[in-house]
Amino acid sequence: MRIAVTGAAGRMGKTNIEAIQATDGLVLGAAIVEPTSSLIGADAGEVANVGKLGVEVVGSLAQVVDDFDVLIDFTTPKSTLANLALCAANGKAMVIGTTGLNEAERNELNSFAEQMPIVFASNMSVGVNLCFKLLADAAKALGDDYDVEIIEAHHHHKVDAPSGTALSMGEVVADALGRDLRQCAVYGREGQVGARTKEEIGFVTIRAGDVVGDHTVLFATEGERVEITHKASSRMTFAKGAVRAASWLAEKENGLYDMQDVLNLKN
Numbered sequence: 001m002r003i004a005v006t007g008a009a010g011r012m013g014k015t016n017i018e019a020i021q022a023t024d025g026l027v028l029g030a031a032i033v034e035p036t037s038s039l040i041g042a043d044a045g046e047v048a049n050v051g052k053l054g055v056e057v058v059g060s061l062a063q064v065v066d067d068f069d070v071l072i073d074f075t076t077p078k079s080t081l082a083n084l085a086l087c088a089a090n091g092k093a094m095v096i097g098t099t100g101l102n103e104a105e106r107n108e109l110n111s112f113a114e115q116m117p118i119v120f121a122s123n124m125s126v127g128v129n130l131c132f133k134l135l136a137d138a139a140k141a142l143g144d145d146y147d148v149e150i151i152e153a154h155h156h157h158k159v160d161a162p163s164g165t166a167l168s169m170g171e172v173v174a175d176a177l178g179r180d181l182r183q184c185a186v187y188g189r190e191g192q193v194g195a196r197t198k199e200e201i202g203f204v205t206i207r208a209g210d211v212v213g214d215h216t217v218l219f220a221t222e223g224e225r226v227e228i229t230h231k232a233s234s235r236m237t238f239a240k241g242a243v244r245a246a247s248w249l250a251e252k253e254n255g256l257y258d259m260q261d262v263l264n265l266k267n
């Protein structure tokens, strides 16, 4: 299977190329960077520090549309939507890890899934996807007596907040408790905000140094606290998930899938 990687010079793009290179049955078909990038023409393997791969970095996905079967895209919401349009028009599948999409952008992504198979997940790691399951169980067992707060930490380059994973965790917990996250989320607190309401789900964002990605969901009541924590120490955990999703997508029907589908964690 031939895989294309957009954002090929980014933190995840480079790691995805490394993971493709290390996976039997997958080959890098194309590597795409921004049209203004000085890396256009370079060897994609050299950009990703895995040695020459004989794939020239290009500045436009349209230019290489015949060179791949599945696109792995970890870029920006605007770039992801443009790439979706091109892949839908050309019968390609996509694995999308981009976070920070607003509601309208999410809806647009969802509608592309009628025309093509898509795996879209805020976090491709096995551990976080297991945590989603544990969180639903914990929220159902603990119920409304426990305050829920979600704390996430990432490196100082990250541009969206809260992280996509923190928001997904919030959605899982809110669903399990019969709440609508859009109504009960509280993003940071400052000043005379008043006492906490029972319903709210609070989000705390830390941006510092080179933290790859830490997430904790805290359930607290009088007398005890339960914390479910995941810590990523290497981006390779996300890249391995992305290439696993790309292989899994082969022969899949059009539709929107997530990593729970890929990992068979839904039951």
Ligand SMILES: NC(=O)C1=CN([C@@H]2O[C@H](COP(=O)(O)OP(=O)(O)OC[C@H]3O[C@@H](n4cnc5c(N)ncnc54)[C@H](OP(=O)(O)O)[C@@H]3O)[C@@H](O)[C@H]2O)C=CC1
Pocket: 006, 007, 008, 009, 010, 011, 012, 013, 032, 033, 034, 035, 037, 074, 075, 076, 079, 096, 097, 098, 099, 100, 121, 122, 123, 124, 125, 160, 164, 238
């Ligand atoms: N789902 C998951 O498991 C994970 C998701 N992520 C998400 O992935 C995204 C990327 O993260 P990260 O790699 O750290 O970010 P980076 O900024 O390192 O990489 C993004 C890359 O996309 C490139 N890009 C932007 N627009 C275009 C375009 N129009 N065409 C081609 N390339 C483009 C950027 O190029 P330039 O630098 O030239 O602007 C950059 O190289 C984020 O949304 C992040 O939250 C990250 C890790 C795991």
Ligand SMILES: O=C(O)C1=N[C@H](C(=O)O)C[C@H](O)C1
Pocket: 099, 122, 123, 154, 158, 162, 163, 164, 165, 166, 212, 213, 214
């Ligand atoms: O930007 C990152 O780095 C990460 N982004 C994803 C998110 O927003 O949840 C996943 C991971 O935590 C790393």
